Amino acid sequence: MRTITATEAARKFSDLLDAIEAGDRVIITRGRVPIAEIGPARRRTGADLHAALEGIAPLDDEFEKDIDGALDLLTDEEADPWVDA
Structure with missing residues (x-):
């Protein structure tokens, strides 16, 4: 350094x-x-969001459905989805 x-x-x-x-x-x-x-900024991925959402306790049934729906949308991306191709 x-x-x-x-x-x-x-x-x-x-x-x-x-x-x-x-x-x-x-x-x-x-x-x-x-x-x-x-130093370099840490690049965030869908896996980071997935890990963060897994630790959230549901407030009610509707919230739990929303979290489950969001988790279903996440995949293990090979590329950073925020970077222009």
Whole structure:
């Protein structure tokens, strides 16, 4: 993990984002004090939503049917459905 100053991060923001997109994690300092750690965002999938919905206790029968219906719509996607093809 590399460390850069806030000034350097501001001046080279596009390069910083490219490095983070490639998987790097970066600590940004201000006055030699670490103030932020930046890394790649976690990509979410239908499986993440499925896991979140499974942990929800139904409020009533109708809600349970809605959750079951939503779970039925989810599949294990190979590709990220939110990225334009």
